[in-house]
Amino acid sequence: MNNKDAAKFRFIHIDWARGLAVVLMIQTHAIDAWLAPAWRQTGFFGKSQLLGGFPAPAFLYLAGLAMALSYGKLDKGELDSLPKLWLSVKRGLQVLGLAILFRLQEFVQWTEWHQWQKIFKVDILNAIGISLMALGLLFWAVRSNRWRFALLLAGTASLTALTPSVQGSQWIQGLPWLAGEYLGRRFDYGYFPVFPWLAFSFGGAAVGLLTAEYKQYRNKSILLNLGLAGLAGVLIIGGNLWARHVPHGAGWSFWRNSPEYVFIRIGIQALVLSGSFVICLFFKPQSFSLMRLLGRHSLLVYWVHITLVYGRVLYFLKVKLDPLQSLLGVVLLTLTMLGLAWLAENWKGLYERTSRVPRFSAI
DSSP states (O other), X not given: OOHHXXXXXXXXXXXXXXXXXXXXXXXXXXXXXXXXXXXXXXXXXXXXXXXXXXXXXXXXXXXXXXXXXXXXHHHHSOOOXXXXXXXXXXXXXXXXXXXHHHHHHHHHHHOOGGGGGGGGOOOHHHHHHXXXXXXXXXXXXOOOHHHHHHHHHHHHHHHHHTHHHHHTOSGGGGSOHHHHHHHTSOOOTTOOOHHHHHHHHHHHHHHHHHHHHHTTOHHHHHHHHHHHHHHHHHHHHHHHHHHHHSOOOTTOXXXXXXXXXXXXXXXXXXXXXXXXXXXXXTSOTTSOOHHHHHHHTHHHHHHHHHHHHHSSTTGXXXXXXXXXXXXXXXXXXXXXXXXXXXXXXXXXXXXXXXXXXXXXXXX
16 A cells, blocks of 8 residues: 555545444434334334434544644644644634534524523534634644643543533532533533543544554554554443442433543444444545445534424424334435435536536527
């Protein structure tokens, strides 16, 4: 594998992992929106929602990984300090702006006016935006990759370990409303505060630094991903043992704020990334892949599918379907999103081809 192929290969397995997160995200939201109440106490719904715990950490983890990979271009440039700072945080500000715009659209569509605070809900896009800004500031302030790596590991561990004490503390209840929301005053389903969610981005960025270091070397990249798989096993098994056998304090909840569950999910992300790497060993970088197609257009798919499943367009399906009908809906929605992603990627070529079709005058 030459250097050019190695660079391409790096990106296809990341896209594949993101595509898997997109598929699981679609099934989670669709089944949550469409499954009738009579089926919500069944194993079918429980397993669907359990799988739904994967996409959000994956998007944060892969966002951090991509940030670390792309920052090398800024490191090699000769920009002054302030322009470099702006470029370091620009993408995070863009994503945060899109998050607020998305919530504003939801508010106009189906939220009651007195619930205006939902416009500023700390959703997954907000978490990604904040994490990208935090990583940009860290990479801007610290020039050595070794120190960056050490600080990323320390940040991952700290954000994870401090979550129960932060979310259960009195001081966070006294913070201004929005600051409290972002730091973790509320840890309900569908909220993604700094504690613990930024830990996934910091962990992904640490892996991104290692990936960038070895991206030109096939054998070293394979060894790196084997090592990640081994580390994943340690985190997953260790997290389970820790949750079962170590006493916990007040405010601890395994599914919502426990360090153990965060470490387990970081392990799952590392395992999926390694598995995606192995899968992509068998494909050429230029080969077509439905999973990678979804991964490349994850933001578009996120925006459109949420608008469809929870909005007015498909409101007639809301909590009306049985499991089989819900699965059929998931398949159809996934195919629709694949078509949308394909159009987003090919519309320029389609336009150019149609514009070259000869037009004959009727006269």
